[in-house]
Amino acid sequence: MASLGHIxxxxxxxxxxxxxxxxxSYGRLKAKEAELMAEVEALIKKAETSDKEEDQAYRQETGYGIPEDLKFKQERLEKIQKAKxxxxxxxxxxxxxxxIDDKKQISFADPDARIMGKNSTGYQYCYNSQISVDSDR
Incomplete structure (x- = not known):
């Protein structure tokens, strides 16, 4: 039990x-998500309509693989959706x-950290820890 005399x-x-x-930022996440979804849809449509050209371009492939550019876009889209x-x-x-304000930000590497202003170093991702003690021992 603590007395609230001096804290x-x-x-x-x-x-x-x-x-x-x-x-x-939240605004950029929304815009990038829409952009990547359109790109993924366009790549899937292109893959569906150009099967013969793809067979010639990827002769060593079995035809059942996903092109690298589509894999990258899908993985990036998943990361953005998770962060959003x-x-x-x-x-x-x-x-x-x-x-939600479009300027709110989230870090992909550390989603729990917050952007904060530091004196001379500008804005950085930080944690703000606080402690309080009273005069009783």
Whole structure:
């Protein structure tokens, strides 16, 4: 049990193990998701309509493989959808009745870290830890 006579509070920012370059804003996530979905659909349509050309281009393949460019786009789309969902869940928890601002960001490498301003180093992904103690021992 603590008395509330004298309480000391301190907080510090600790740099997260991620980079601003490994993150996207909510607006950019939505735009990139739509762009990648269109590209994936176009690649699938192209694969369906050009089967003979593909057989000549990929002679060593069995015909059942997925082209590398389509694999890359699908994997990227899955990562973006996962990050978008994580950002939406986080914002729903923190601000349940507010629409998500397109400037909100999430890091692919460390989704729990937040973008914060540091004095001389500009904006970085960090954690903000806080501790409080009272004068009783």
């Amino acid at each position: 000391a509070l301190d907080g510090s920012k600790f740099k997260a193990n991620t980079s601003k370059h490994k993150a996207m 969902k994580a950002l939406e869940e986080r914002e729903l928890t923190l601000n349940p009745d507010k629409p």
